[in-house]
Amino acid sequence: MQIVLVPSGTAFSCESDETILAAAKRQAINLASACENGTCGACKAEVVSGAIIHDERASALTRTDLALCKALLCCAYARSDLTIKATEVALRSDQPAATVPARVLRLQRLSPSVVGLTLRFPPGMAPAFRPGQFVGIEWQGRLRSFSIANAARGDGTIDLHIGRVQNGQFTNHVFETLSEGAILRLAGPFGEFGIADAQRPMLFVAGGTGIAPIIGMLQALAPSAPRQPIRLYWGCRNSREFYTSAQIDDIAADFADFRCVQVVSDDDAQWRGRSGFVHDIVRSDVPDLCQFDVYACGNPLLVRAMEDVAIDGGVPPARFFADSFNLVPPPAAADPIPSRGATA
Numbered sequence: 049m050q051i052v053l054v055p056s057g058t059a060f061s062c063e064s065d066e067t068i069l070a071a072a073k074r075q076a077i078n079l080a081s082a083c084e085n086g087t088c089g090a091c092k093a094e095v096v097s098g099a100i101i102h103d104e105r106a107s108a109l110t111r112t113d114l115a116l117c118k119a120l121l122c123c124a125y126a127r128s129d130l131t132i133k134a135t136e137v138a139l140r141s142d143q144p145a146a147t148v149p150a151r152v153l154r155l156q157r158l159s160p161s162v163v164g165l166t167l168r169f170p171p172g173m174a175p176a177f178r179p180g181q182f183v184g185i186e187w188q189g190r191l192r193s194f195s196i197a198n199a200a201r202g203d204g205t206i207d208l209h210i211g212r213v214q215n216g217q218f219t220n221h222v223f224e225t226l227s228e229g230a231i232l233r234l235a236g237p238f239g240e241f242g243i244a245d246a247q248r249p250m251l252f253v254a255g256g257t258g259i260a261p262i263i264g265m266l267q268a269l270a271p272s273a274p275r276q277p278i279r280l281y282w283g284c285r286n287s288r289e290f291y292t293s294a295q296i297d298d299i300a301a302d303f304a305d306f307r308c309v310q311v312v313s314d315d316d317a318q319w320r321g322r323s324g325f326v327h328d329i330v331r332s333d334v335p336d337l338c339q340f341d342v343y344a345c346g347n348p349l350l351v352r353a354m355e356d357v358a359i360d361g362g363v364p365p366a367r368f369f370a371d372s373f374n375l376v377p378p379p380a381a382a383d384p385i386p387s388r389g390a391t392a
């Protein structure tokens with residue numbers, strides 16, 4: 049089968065039993081990718097024409113992605129000739145994504161379960177990124193994805209918010225042994241998450257460290273002093289986890305119509321604010337969501353639930369944007385993915 053990339057016109061062949069990403073690599077064509085197991089979304093691309101199927105690992109695809117004919121090239125297989133709108137990385141190579149070193153400039157415990165890192169790249173090696181994108185940190189032979197928690201500052205540094213994962217190899221290393229001055233190796237930036245239209249009303253929904261890319265996006269909006277409604281709903285398990293509220297207040301000072309609602313999901317005797325699941329609170333506060341572009345970020349359950357709330361609230365698929373902090377592929381069987389002209 050023949051795959052044609054747009055807009056470049058690059059063409060390559062693909063066997064029926066190899067992923068589209070693997071076929072491209074085999075022919076020294078470098079497409080954006082990171083985890084290569086369907087969880088991070090870095091290889092997301094649009095199927096302009098032709099038929100594909102995904103295998104069971106494709107957990108980073110939302111229903112909205114399917115409606116928009118998106119595919120994850122690391123776990124998608126061609127079932128006909130295809131035309132694909134994909135991010136071609138400038139370097140044409142069959143080597144894994146290049147990593148660059150970055151020094152831990154600052155390491156702070158932001159909450160009981162979140163560490164903030166500020167990383168500095170060597171001069172001239174800082175990645176150019178769009179607010180909302182993520183990087184991959186190489187640790188014991190595998191990339192771990194973390195969203196960049198700031199807008200570009202031009203000083204060669206980025207911030208990351210690292211949530212601790214039970215038995216997580218890298219995140220436990222961050223909490224227990226990593227120290228300022230240490231060197232990490234990073235790949236990226238990756239991902240499509242980011243502000244789609246800076247003029248439109250926006251509703252952001254974050255769960256836990258899902259606030260990280262949203263901080264970067266809000267920082268990027270702030271200099272233009274937006275006048276349209278901007279809403280932020282941030283859900284955490286308990287009130288001690290609202291680790292960056294002061295930073296949000298600072299950013300909000302530049303917005304004419306900004307409201308932040310914090311929501312606690314567990315029992316918390318200290319908490320006097322809103323309680324429940326953050327997507328339920330959005331549903332009850334803003335039943336008619338159609339005036340907003342909706343941006344959701346955090347664990348996959350939250351993102352899926354928020355996608356339902358957005359669709360029920362009248363948000364068209366093209367105005368719902370999400371970054372899902374996926375863990376492992378769901379056990380679902382491989383289903384054919386509808387794409388334009390799909391026959392499989």
Ligand SMILES: Cc1cc2nc3c(=O)[nH]c(=O)nc-3n(C[C@H](O)[C@H](O)[C@H](O)COP(=O)(O)OP(=O)(O)OC[C@H]3O[C@@H](n4cnc5c(N)ncnc54)[C@H](O)[C@@H]3O)c2cc1C
Pocket residue numbers: 087088089182191192193194195196209210211212213214215216217218219220239257258260261371372373374375376
């Ligand atoms: C696009 C993207 C952006 C992300 N951005 C952020 C971010 O900004 N901040 C952040 O804190 N996290 C973020 N994550 C999640 C983060 O990548 C994982 O928490 C991290 O890779 C875990 O690495 P580890 O080595 O500690 O865990 P591993 O050793 O790889 O995993 C150990 C065990 O924990 C499970 N596990 C892995 N991740 C999680 C998790 N998140 N929650 C619960 N269980 C898990 C695994 O299934 C495994 O059983 C993001 C994920 C994606 C896909």
Ligand code: FES
Pocket residue numbers: 080081082083084085086087088089090091092108120121122123
């Ligand atoms: S590289 Fe395909 S989802 Fe991560």
